[in-house]
Amino acid sequence: MVVLRAGMCPGLDEDLVRDLRAADVKTVEDLVSCNLEELAQRCSVSYKALFAVRRVLLAQHSAFPVSGADLYEELLSSTAILSTGNPSLDKLLDSGLYTGEITELSGGPGSGKSQVCFGVAVHVSQQLKQNVIYVDTTGGFTASRLLQMLQTETSDKEEQMAALQRIRVFRVFDVFSLLDCLFGLCSDGLQQASVGGGSVKAVIVDSVSAVVAPLLGGKHNEGMSLMSQVAGVLRTMAKDFNVAALVTNYVTRSSSGELQPGLGVSWSHIPRTRILLERLEEGTTAASSAAATADVSRSSLRSATLIKSSRQPCLIREEFDLQWWSRSKDQKTSGLKRKREEDSDS
Ligand SMILES: Nc1ncnc2c1ncn2[C@@H]1O[C@H](COP(=O)(O)OP(=O)(O)OP(=O)(O)O)[C@@H](O)[C@H]1O
Numbered sequence: 001m002v003v004l005r006a007g008m009c010p011g012l013d014e015d016l017v018r019d020l021r022a023a024d025v026k027t028v029e030d031l032v033s034c035n036l037e038e039l040a041q042r043c044s045v046s047y048k049a050l051f052a053v054r055r056v057l058l059a060q061h062s063a064f065p066v067s068g069a070d071l072y073e074e075l076l077s078s079t080a081i082l083s084t085g086n087p088s089l090d091k092l093l094d095s096g097l098y099t100g101e102i103t104e105l106s107g108g109p110g111s112g113k114s115q116v117c118f119g120v121a122v123h124v125s126q127q128l129k130q131n132v133i134y135v136d137t138t139g140g141f142t143a144s145r146l147l148q149m150l151q152t153e154t155s156d157k158e159e160q161m162a163a164l165q166r167i168r169v170f171r172v173f174d175v176f177s178l179l180d181c182l183f184g185l186c187s188d189g190l191q192q193a194s195v196g197g198g199s200v201k202a203v204i205v206d207s208v209s210a211v212v213a214p215l216l217g218g219k220h221n222e223g224m225s226l227m228s229q230v231a232g233v234l235r236t237m238a239k240d241f242n243v244a245a246l247v248t249n250y251v252t253r254s255s256s257g258e259l260q261p262g263l264g265v266s267w268s269h270i271p272r273t274r275i276l277l278e279r280l281e282e283g284t285t286a287a288s289s290a291a292a293t294a295d296v297s298r299s300s301l302r303s304a305t306l307i308k309s310s311r312q313p314c315l316i317r318e319e320f321d322l323q324w325w326s327r328s329k330d331q332k333t334s335g336l337k338r339k340r341e342e343d344s345d346s
């Protein structure tokens with residue numbers, strides 16, 4: 001509800017605002033929904049003047065419908081799809097992380113959320129040569145692990161350092177610092193965070209739940225309000241600055257015992273795409289047998305299930321190895337070939 005103020009639009013001066021208030025018309029909504037002829041008589045103002053004010057206010061405050069064709073054009077011209085560097089995850093994400101959107105990885109402790117975030121940061125920085133913001137709220141960020149992943153991509157030390165420099169890390173351990181950090185990034189248009197003039201294409205927050213979950217529940221609802229502020233600033237960042245936002249979330253169990261992402265129903269509407277990561281039980285899964293042939297440690301095998309998407313049918317499940325980003329190019333090529341064969345068999 002927007003309160004009428006003098007100067008909001010041409011013709012709306014202090015006298016007119018006072019007269020309108022006297023006639024109990026205080027907001028833009030009141031003005032556009034009242035009978036203008038009656039109002040003109042009550043306020044002794046010309047109908048024409050009121051009509052002109054209403055037309056401008058309507059133009060300023062109403063949401064204009066946009067056609068699907070216009071939105072599709074906008075999508076083609078502004079959206080980039082950033083590969084995660086991992087073919088299984090890219091398959092679930094319909095090619096990768098979309099700029100302008102929030103994607104969520106959820107999973108229990110040790111399910112590999114941070115490892116995936118590191119891998120994505122390395123791939124976007126090294127292969128796609130784009131800047132990345134990494135907001136670490138758990139203290140789990142490990143530069144040496146990133147370097148380890150980079151060393152498999154290139155042996156050139158300068159290239160490794162350039163890629164690390166394109167990843168700007170913020171460490172924040174409470175929700176207020178997180179909001180400060182995200183609002184700060186928005187207010188300078190993500191400029192300060194860009195290295196060498198390139199733009200920031202991915203913002204990773206690992207994890208949102210670590211700083212939001214402790215404030216939820218109980219009698220107070222500040223937690224919900226702070227969570228919606230985090231959601232709002234992430235959305236603004238993704239849309240206005242055209243970046244892909246990747247966030248991580250913990251998991252809870254539903255009443256039927258199934259794993260589900262945390263932070264409740266309100267948060268569930270925020271990410272456009274949600275993936276659930278789980279450890280793979282050792283046994284007879286396709287990945288386990290592939291692991292045996294590829295000499296891969298089974299402890300690093302994970303399953304990723306698509307649990308929310310507006311592009312692909314949900315509950316598609318992929319199995320993958322957390323070590324993928326640490327493999328050499330040759331190992332990746334042969335892994336990719338094997339995966340294509342498995343996909344065509346199934
Ligand atoms: N250097 C490494 N090489 C290969 N795998 C590793 C390496 N470091 C950790 N891992 C694997 O990643 C797992 C931990 O994953 P990660 O830290 O990403 O979990 P997480 O989902 O972020 O957990 P949390 O919720 O506690 O933050 C370990 O159990 C191990 O299997």
Ligand SMILES: [Mg+2]
Nearest residue numbers: 113114138140
């Ligand atoms: Mg983690």
